[in-house]
Amino acid sequence: MARIRDEMKRNRIIETAKSLFAKKGFAACSISDIVEESGLSVGAIYTYFKGKEDILRAIVDEGWLQFYDSLAGIMRSSDSPARKLSLLIHRFIPDLLEDVDLVHLVLTEASGLTGLREKVDILTDLLAEQIGELFDTSGFGSRFPRSAIRTAIVVLFLGITNTALLARTARLGVSLQEVLEFLKTTVETSLGISLDGEAPA
Amino acid sequence: MARIRDEMKRNRIIETAKSLFAKKGFAACSISDIVEESGLSVGAIYTYFKGKEDILRAIVDEGWLQFYDSLAGIMRSSDSPARKLSLLIHRFIPDLLEDVDLVHLVLTEASGLTGLREKVDILTDLLAEQIGELFDTSGFGSRFPRSAIRTAIVVLFLGITNTALLARTARLGVSLQEVLEFLKTTVETSLGISLDGEAPA
Numbered sequence: 001m002a003r004i005r006d007e008m009k010r011n012r013i014i015e016t017a018k019s020l021f022a023k024k025g026f027a028a029c030s031i032s033d034i035v036e037e038s039g040l041s042v043g044a045i046y047t048y049f050k051g052k053e054d055i056l057r058a059i060v061d062e063g064w065l066q067f068y069d070s071l072a073g074i075m076r077s078s079d080s081p082a083r084k085l086s087l088l089i090h091r092f093i094p095d096l097l098e099d100v101d102l103v104h105l106v107l108t109e110a111s112g113l114t115g116l117r118e119k120v121d122i123l124t125d126l127l128a129e130q131i132g133e134l135f136d137t138s139g140f141g142s143r144f145p146r147s148a149i150r151t152a153i154v155v156l157f158l159g160i161t162n163t164a165l166l167a168r169t170a171r172l173g174v175s176l177q178e179v180l181e182f183l184k185t186t187v188e189t190s191l192g193i194s195l196d197g198e199a200p201a
Numbered sequence: 202m203a204r205i206r207d208e209m210k211r212n213r214i215i216e217t218a219k220s221l222f223a224k225k226g227f228a229a230c231s232i233s234d235i236v237e238e239s240g241l242s243v244g245a246i247y248t249y250f251k252g253k254e255d256i257l258r259a260i261v262d263e264g265w266l267q268f269y270d271s272l273a274g275i276m277r278s279s280d281s282p283a284r285k286l287s288l289l290i291h292r293f294i295p296d297l298l299e300d301v302d303l304v305h306l307v308l309t310e311a312s313g314l315t316g317l318r319e320k321v322d323i324l325t326d327l328l329a330e331q332i333g334e335l336f337d338t339s340g341f342g343s344r345f346p347r348s349a350i351r352t353a354i355v356v357l358f359l360g361i362t363n364t365a366l367l368a369r370t371a372r373l374g375v376s377l378q379e380v381l382e383f384l385k386t387t388v389e390t391s392l393g394i395s396l397d398g399e400a401p402a
Binding site: 121 | 352
């Protein structure tokens, strides 16, 4: 029971800090803000974390693990690369955009401490493997060097997440549905495949 | 002479404020920061602007005018839509990314006061016209509804500019050249055209 209670407290600190850092900015937030917002004591917070930066690191590390688990789950879920790409667009991206606070943190305040380049490398490997399989199967031959896949991931990821972020404060006139449709079409035309009929139920 | 001197002072305020707002954030900047950094007096600043928000508005309005003039110049520079799209990628985007401070300001601090939606509409019209001409000429028929063009502009613009912004503080392993190549390939495969041989000298 004590362990479950500990886990719940630790999660409460993380969730409170995540939303505060995203709202006010990491620099403008203090431990007392987290105390006030979470209803926990200063002592309780220092039981779990060494300080503000330690909380930020935990938020980013645990967020990345969730993110990666969810991706790996999709990669295991089917043998068809087209089906996996479709799940990526229609299940993974909407889930990701639900947690836009975390994305914002990782891409701004925490961009120095998150090892972004290594994470991009991991995502590139993952996607390159799918695209490789796709062309092994179809005999299309690979026109997609790793650097092109890497660039596409970075530009499209930042494009999609920043569209969602900006849509929170400004009228853009672009819906999530339209963003997913754009992504689907871009993947289809770039790879010369169709993802119709691959959409998850 | 007095008028030129006035113009120079006003520009100095704008350039100083642009770089300060981008560096420290709009909220954290005061008129005294601008005084200190520009070497001008408080009185001089209030001669030209009513306050901090007025300076921000001037930065955004004048930045947008330059941006739009440069786009309009490209649109007048040739009769070939493919040539114009190529200039957009190889001349306009690199110029835009030179002024990444302004882009950052417009997309964050000033996103509430810049009428982003109207600006996206203007860009959509401009691009829709080129794509329309392209398919009038080639007889390809338009598969590109306005909403798809609009979404592509927003996602790709935010993707490209945020890649440049993030590359300033984090190692991403993506170069400007790779971003431009990605954009070219995306435009080519989406529209089913080739932009080779259209690159500006």
